[in-house]
Amino acid sequence: MLLVEGSDATNPCHWMRESGLADLLPSLTDTVRVGVSAGSMVMTSRMGAYVVE
DSSP, X not given: OEEEEESXXXXXXXXXXXXXXXXXXXXOTTOOEEXXXXXXXXXXXXXXXXXXX
16 A cells, blocks of 8 residues: 655655656556645546646
């Protein structure tokens, strides 16, 4: 299980990319992903371009 929470979406998004977790997530098909607040935005596979920018 992965639990992600954060201040705004850019902070957890940045660290997920920096750590390599963002690249690893697509292969974790049997992993439960839980996001709280901004973490819920970055844990989805359908984050919009507006949030990423």
